[in-house]
């Protein structure tokens with residue numbers, strides 16, 4: 001029988017969910033609970049689920065089913081996160097053996113849920129889904145960050161007010177809620193004291209930061225305040241920008257402070273105005289061309305990441321070809337591509353899912369093949385150059401890390417001959433290029 005105050009937390013989905021998982025773990029540990037990597041040794045089993053699109057939902061249900069089937073007497077299983085926020089009691093109906101249901105908007109109530117479950121037997125699952133229009137702002141002093149080596153995701157806001165037709169996030173999280181600037185600056189200081197060298201700012205839409213606080217250009221102001229406190233050799237990386245909201249002031253602040261990496265993550269989702277209009281996404285491609293050109297001029301070596309959806313309802317071969325042409329001309333450093341996932345409850349629901357699966361797959365493959373070539377060519381242009389690399393691991397005399405061009409988990413790596421310490425920022429002379437990664441020698 002596992003010691004009473006022990007928990008095993010499985011975190012699924014995006015970096016924003018990872019931060020929620022780490023904050024929930026913190027609240028439990030503050031109350032004396034011990035984390036267990038092996039579910040066998042834990043009395044409380046928690047899955048922080050993802051409910052964004054079909055494949056992610058299936059993965060969350062499968063993880064819950066596995067733990068429910070393996071659950072031993074005395075163990076309690078809590079389903080938390082986005083899937084439970086979106087589907088509530090339906091999740092417990094689909095997965096017998098769940099003892100507690102907690103939505104992502106009230107992640108901060110994890111301790112109460114666990115204490116209530118432990119205190120009183122619950123023949124029926126305990127549903128903790130209080131009405132909450134947005135993600136709660138009462139964070140119970142949990143650090144809203146997730147550390148990995150010398151890097152940390154730092155959440156600056158949660159929720160989203162954009163109307164993207166295919167997206168369930170606003171249904172799950174509610175509208176955007178920005179965290180106070182002072183709190184973010186305090187947490188950034190704490191993270192530096194913990195040895196963090198790279199701060200990765202995340203939200204559903206970082207470029208909307210501060211709009212609900214009455215700030216104009218809130219992200220630019222936050223970046224400036226953070227940069228003024230950040231040592232010159234450390235990194236600040238911004239993820240999840242929204243087209244139309246990368247402002248001149250933001251570009252100017254990025255160009256002024258070397259700590260703010262010349263890296264732009266801007267999901268565009270498509271490039272044909274008609275498709276974008278059906279997606280209820282910004283469809284002014286002229287703005288996209290002009291802003292990317294402006295940023296490339298202001299930020300030498302700018303690395304641009306974007307994501308696209310293929311097979312959106314109504315996408316014609318002509319619209320898809322326009323996307324390919326745009327990718328060919330713009331030459332992004334990094335491209336993520338998803339096949340459209342039909343999501344009931346979103347405003348794209350009435351459009352159905354008319355593009356056949358095999359057409360989606362074929363378009364996805366054509367787009368990724370095109371980008372693979374572009375990525376290799378861009379990587380080849382770095383041979384002979386020297387890059388700063390944040391070391392994240394070593395293996396048989398090779399130091400493995402990331403350069404300014406590489407966000408964790410989704411971009412490439414730099415493999416350098418020579419030993420360096422994890423968390424160290426080193427110079428690497430690039431000697432080789434692969435489709436997504438670079439190789440070199442410690443400089």
Ligand code: SF4
Pocket residue numbers: 160161162163164167168169170204205242
């Ligand atoms: S910006 Fe659009 S795609 Fe991104 S979370 Fe908000 S609604 Fe979803």
